[in-house]
Amino acid sequence: AQSVTQLGSHVSVSEGALVLLRCNYSSSVPPYLFWYVQYPNQGLQLLLKYTSAATLVKGINGFEAEFKKSETSFHLTKPSAHMSDAAEYFCAVSPFISGGYNKLIFGAGTRLAVHP
């Protein structure tokens, strides 16, 4: 069975500092991996995804994530935080299997606060 663990339910950084949000996954088959962002009172928006191509994935708003199979990790980073990055971030895993729909398993989320 697939699962996702996000280390740290709350992360706080200064504006301009490095953002690092941690995600570890468990999957018995090669997974697809995703990071979503949720701003207050909004739905989830895709930041980036790993689908077995390049292990370093670049997404929107300057975010990137690296797939490390040996560590079963898919951590999200951004070199310099901006105030507008304050939101909740969700890591998700989906097994690469055939079927009729995309079954994503989500982590519990990490709330990112950015202070001046």
Add this chain to the structure above:
Amino acid sequence: ETGVTQTPRHLVMGMTNKKSLKCEQHLGHNAMYWYKQSAKKPLELMFVYSLEERVENNSVPSRFSPECPNSSHLFLHLHTLQPEDSALYLCASSPYKREAANTGELFFGEGSRLTVL
């Protein structure tokens, strides 16, 4: 604008009321999903419809009743809810799994915030 529209955005109802949440997608997708997002809990997949057929029902109480009349519309009918059902209900859509256009992700609406008094 995500291409997935949910109405109403906010709903307050009593435990004896009957109401419905609506989701409409304009992306040409063939799979639609209901997720429940409660405070301090992971996103919970409730129902999945693929090609208008319900393919997943994750032990959701019968007071939640989904309906998918066509591939563009999804409803969640609510009746005799409990206060613990208060949550953000998210609708999502995706292409059918085997379509070339499917790259694995879900496309979410902005959610319907439900409060049960």
